Amino acid sequence: MEFIQQTFNILADLLVVMILLRIVLSWFIRDNSNTFMRLLHDATEPILAPVRRALPRLGMIDLSPIIVFLLIELIRDLVNSLL
Helix, strand or coil: CHHHHHHHHHHHHHHHHHHHHHHHHHCCCCCCCCHHHHHHHHHHHHHHHHHHHHCCCECCECCHHHHHHHHHHHHHHHHHHHC
8 A cells, every 4th residue: 555655646746846847947948849848748738727727817827737736735635544
């Protein structure tokens, strides 16, 4: 059980880091053909897009990463308490 818990926590941490990288690098790299940015986009967009669609528009401010961070932590706490 501990192996499953550690694996889940590592994957959750990896997802958080990838979203953070996407946010920070998007301020500096505007090139959509950049391979690394494309990889980050393809890996995180399936998680961010549904949350983005559910949230009301706030101009150019995208709150979906914050909501996803909160959801990841809630799911992590739930999984860790069950295991």
